[in-house]
Amino acid sequence: GIQVEQSPPDLILQEGANSTLRCNFSDSVNNLQWFHQNPWGQLINLFYIPSGTKQNGRLSATTVATERYSLLYISSSQTTDSGVYFCAVLYWGETSGSRLTFGEGTQLTVNP
Amino acid sequence: DVKVTQSSRYLVKRTGEKVFLECVQDMDHENMFWYRQDPGLGLRLIYFSYDVKMKEKGDIPEGYSVSREKKERFSLILESASTNQTSMYLCASSFRVRTGGNEQYFGPGTRLTVT
Numbered sequence: 001g002i003q004v005e006q007s008p009p010d011l012i013l014q015e016g017a018n019s020t021l022r023c024n025f026s027d028s029v030n031n032l033q034w035f036h037q038n039p040w041g042q043l044i045n046l047f048y049i050p051s052g053t054k055q056n057g058r059l060s061a062t063t064v065a066t067e068r069y070s071l072l073y074i075s076s077s078q079t080t081d082s083g084v085y086f087c088a089v090l091y092w093g094e095t096s097g098s099r100l101t102f103g104e105g106t107q108l109t110v111n112p
Numbered sequence: 113d114v115k116v117t118q119s120s121r122y123l124v125k126r127t128g129e130k131v132f133l134e135c136v137q138d139m140d141h142e143n144m145f146w147y148r149q150d151p152g153l154g155l156r157l158i159y160f161s162y163d164v165k166m167k168e169k170g171d172i173p174e175g176y177s178v179s180r181e182k183k184e185r186f187s188l189i190l191e192s193a194s195t196n197q198t199s200m201y202l203c204a205s206s207f208r209v210r211t212g213g214n215e216q217y218f219g220p221g222t223r224l225t226v227t
Binding site for chain 1: 145149154155157160170200202204214215216217218219220221223
């Protein structure tokens, strides 16, 4: 099956710093999502990004599908950005619909 | 806004009990999914359904069954709960096959403890 690797596994920042999270995947995929898991466990959708670049406030993401990686940028980090960030790749088949395979996540801690 | 709801946030059951976890979505999505999340093992797919009364095994279906009688509702059943099924359970939904529209949306999760 498809392998998804995220780096770094852990990241500690001071408030105001910028960071880049990376996601590598082992095969062609139909799409890719980035999530933030909040302290209560809910997965919050950040980006749905098959290729190219998208921005949403202080967050942006870039996927280079031909080279099988995606990057999540967090600028001017805040303590509320703390949590686990997951990359998940999407593939689908005629009968199986769309399936996600998740990376292990990056644990981000932003200190005041 | 897409809304996926799960019947309980926290649940405590005894070994051997039959457990039902319910998930409802309001976006008319064809696909629905059940995952479990465990420390060190990440999120793993248990079962999914791409239509009413249809189901497919995911990566770890053993010990679980599912039911999809209505499009908006997908139930996960633990026939005889065991302690190794203590976990966080997450439900998700998405459109089946739409150009640019396969994004999955997740519910808030159910933390199940089996004692």
